[in-house]
Amino acid sequence: MIKTLDKFSIGESGVVISVSGERKIKRRLYDMGITNGAEIYLRKKAPLGDPIEVTVRSYELSLRNSEASCITLEVT
Amino acid sequence: MHRFALAGNPNSGKTTLFNGLTGSTAHVGNWPGVTVDKREGVYKKFDEPIAIVDLPGIYSLSPYTPEEVIARNYILDEKPDCVINIIDATNLERNLYLTTQLLEIDVPMVLALNMMDAVEKRGDYIDEKALENRLGIPVVKISALKGEGLDKLMERAHQVCSVIRYGKTVIEDVALKHLIGDIKIALEGQGVSNPMFHAVKLAEFDEIEVLMHKDTVNMVEAFKKSHQYDGFGDDFEALIADARYKYITKYFSPTLKRKNKEKFVVTPSDKADKVLTHKIWGIPIFLVILFTIFHLTFSENLFFLGGLLPEGWVSFEGTAFEGVFGAGGINSPGVMLMSLVEILTTFISDGVATLLATSPEWVSGLICDGVLGGIFAILGFLPQILVLFLFFSILEDSGYMARIAFILDRALRKFGLSGRAFLPMIMGFGCSVPAMINTRTLADEKEKIATVRVIPFFSCGAKLPILTAVSGAIVGYFGVGNVDFITYGMYLIGMITALVAVVLMRETTLKGDTPPFIMELPAYHAPQLWNLVMLLWDKAKHFIHKAFTIILASTIIIWVISHFSFSWNYLSDDLMHQSILGGLGQLIQPLFTPLGFGSQLNGMGWVFAVAAITGLIAKENVVSTLGTLATCLIGTMIDIESDGGVGAVSIMIANTGITLPALLAFIAFNMTTIPCFAAVAAAKGEMPNKKKFNWTIVFWVITSYIVASALYLIGTAWWTAFLYLAVAIVAITIIKFTNKKREKIGK
Incomplete structure (x- = not known):
């Protein structure tokens, strides 16, 4: 199944198949290791539901839902 | 003197390593033009001392953040003799991503594998020889926290610092490699230094590089037309980032032998986070x-x-230590x-x-x-x-x-x-x-x-005494309200002002999208005492320096104008009304009429203006000045210590006939106007330039004027609230309208 990261629920994981969005944000995501083929695991959501915390390349990264919606993954 | 630069990700232990290498020689300033810390120090264990420069913590050498641009320009332009790339060995992949970019610059380099103690504690092992062979630069295992391996690191850095190293790239895609090779040759022909770095960045279509090498860009554009990559299109920034990570997972990740093969391990940090970022708690x-x-x-x-x-x-009453224990x-x-x-x-x-x-x-x-x-x-x-x-x-x-x-x-x-x-x-x-x-x-x-x-x-x-003194006098003199209620109400007005002002600024003069929030959540660890001591010592030094320079100068000026008359005679405290400051207060008095403490108070409104001005030294002075001036008015000594200035303010009310709304306006004015000199100095240090600082002062003056006058006018005649409401609606509409128009033009 394919969906964007903001649609994930806690405990789900997937493999990145594409990153879209504004250039600056895209670059930041790449730099943080979110490139095609990277595995992402949704750890947690903030008390107000946004931002979210994920594990990628064995470290913890937080990002907003708006930024997570730029990342499309194949659910594993 | 040789100069080594420290580069690495935030949270990689860079500051700890820097402190370990430089000890007490470190000093902190700002990088030119920005308020990013610039740390410099000296390593003294060799015969010749070595200067150490701590570059800002960065994840990449992209053109998008000031820190990354600083680090990049420093290495390219200032040409340090060696770059020490410190990486968090517990987070190898993402940390090595920066390494692959640094490798492209023609500079001697050493890799410091930090936090090796944490890696070993996990039971993991890193094959540093394999890494060294792959990277072509020395790799040294260290623990900055425990001070282990630092001397060996410096030795290796010292060995390579005089050997020329040419940049190399990890990109393996054949066509892309060709393109980069061709650009590199073209750049070399133009005599550009660091051709490999610039060639790769040009292939990425990096904003800074595209402007710098306008005539070489067309090579990239031609290549882009003929080469399409599956899943990337012509987004070469993505393609190259992907290539770097591919290389890392292919060659570097296997150098880490993990004991626990689970993909997502539950760490102590996760357990702490279960509580600390809990949904409800x-x-x-x-x-x-x-x-x-x-x-x-x-x-x-x-x-x-x-x-x-x-x-x-x-x-401890009566002893020197009275007050220490309360x-x-x-x-x-x-x-x-x-x-x-x-x-x-x-x-x-x-x-x-x-x-x-x-x-x-x-x-x-x-x-x-x-x-x-x-x-x-x-x-x-x-x-x-x-x-x-x-x-x-x-x-x-x-x-x-x-x-x-x-x-x-x-x-x-x-x-x-x-x-x-x-x-x-x-x-x-x-x-x-x-x-x-x-x-x-x-x-x-x-x-x-x-x-x-x-x-x-x-x-x-420091502003609390103003609040308690004035609201105490309001309750005592007018017999309305409750001191706590007024105090909290004023705090609330301050907060609302702050939030409204932020929204207004973010919609007008300081427009910009909310910055992205893509950030690392570092693992929890115990704070390091030595780092904290160094940090505090640095802050104390800065503060004391300011206290003895601009703050002192401003303080003396205010003291002099409040204790000398225009004919330059010294005046004791109880004659402050005859001073230059008193005269100035009377001169600018009409300005405060819309705020309720100006000309309408039988020519006595200036006492409030003068009190507010002495508050610039420290906000505690507002009440003490009111006490002094109350003494001037009635000729007997007023003690503000015993009642926190409530009596002094009451005398002021009786003698000037100031109204209740005007008193509230006076509190609001002091709360929102220019803060004390210490805070002004701190604000100056955080502003990127003089112009922004000057506007900050103007902003404080205008805001306090608007908030105080609104309180006074609405308090005096309630229907003016509708006027303010109307003005606010018009202003919001205009802002919304112009922003929309600008957006349209932008598109």
Whole structure:
């Protein structure tokens, strides 16, 4: 199944198949290791539901839902 | 002298390594043009000393953040003799991503594998020889925290620093490699230095490079037309980032032998986060921590034990230590330290006063009250500023600060701010100085400027006496309301002003999207004492330096104009109304008429203006000046110590006929106008340029004028509220309309 990261629920994981969005944000995501083929695991959501915390390349990264919606993954 | 630069990701232990290498020789400044810390120091263990420059912590060499541009330009233009790339060995892949970019620059390089102790504790192993062979540069295992491997690291760096190293890239795609090779040859032909680095960045279509090498860009454009990559299209930035990570997973990741093969391991940090960022408890826990910090800094009744203690159990009354332990309770560490400094400064002032007993009155006045009084008033804040700063540094260092940002981001986004902006604003309730310095944790320049500007509206501890004195007098004289209610109401007005001002600035002069919130949540770790000591020492040095320069100068000027008449005669305190400042106050009095304390008060409105001006030295002065001027008015000494100035303000009300709304306006004016000189100096340090700083001053003056006059006018004639409402609606409409129009043009 394919969906964007903001649609994930806690405990789900997937493999990145594409990153879209504004250039600056895209670059930041790449730099943080979110490139095609990277595995992402949704750890947690903030008390107000946004931002979210994920594990990628064995470290913890937080990002907003708006930024997570730029990342499309194949659910594993 | 050789010069080595430290480069690495944030949270990679760079600061610890820097402190370990340079010890006490370190000094901190700013990089030119930006308020990013620039740390420099000297390594002294070799025969020749080596200068160490700590570059900002970065994840990449993209053109998008000031830190990355600084680091990149430093290595390219200042050509250090060696780059020490420190990486967090527990987080190999992402840290090596920066390494693959640094490798492209023609500079000798050493890789420091930090946090090896943590890696070994996990039972993991890293094959550094394999890494070394792959990278072609020395790799040294270190633990910056324990000071292990530092000398070996410096030895290897020293060995390679005189050997020329040419940049190399890890990109393996054949066609792309060809393109980069061709650009590199073209650049070499033009005599460009670091051709490999520039060639790769050009292939990425990097903003800075495209402008720098306009004639070479067409090579990339032609290539892009003929080559399409599946899943990337012509987004070469993505393609190259992907190539770097592919290389890392292919060749570097296998050098790490993991004991635990699970993909997502539960670490102690995760367990801590289960509680600290809990869905329901996360925010309450944060509020309790915040309250505890303020309590430990400012409370005079630690943990509310006062009521439980037998009366006078530690009475140091009459001794020099009276006040250190508090009366009726235990003082917090912050208050204890403050009292100690007070004992010291009183001792010095008394000594100097005795020495000057025989000199002319104006000399002893200038030195004791003007110079020493001014400096000591400022230094009196220092302990609490440092204690507050210490606590917040611990939060930052431990990794909890990132979680606070995580918890609060959603709530703050409505105001155009990110989660990190909350903390400096709340710190403002304690003291604006550390709060403004703390805005350094904000990545976005515009967000930072907006935050610094509204920090004073979060009424600090020194403004509280104004609130209690004036509201006490209001309740006593007019017999309305309740002191606590008025005080809280004014705090609330300050906060609302701050939030409205932030939204307005973010919609107009400091426009910009909310900065992205893609950040690492570092693992929790115990704060490092030595780092904290160095940090505090640095802050103390800066503060004392400022106290003795601009703050002192401004203080002396205000003392002189409040103690000399226009004919340059010295005036004692009780003749302040005849002073230059008094004269100026009477001159600018009409300006305050719309605020309720101007010309309408039988020519006496200026006393309030003068009090507000002396408040620039320290906000405590507002009440003491009112006391002094009340003494001038009725000719008998007024003691503000015993009742916190309520009596003095009551006399002012009786003599000037100032109205209740005008008194509220006076409080609001002091709360929102230019803060004390110490805070002004701190704000200046955080502004990117002089122009922004000047506008900040203008902003404070205008805001206080608007807020105070609105309070006075609406309080005097309630229907004016509708006028303000109408003006606000018109203003909002205009802003919305112009923003929309601009957006359209933008598209």
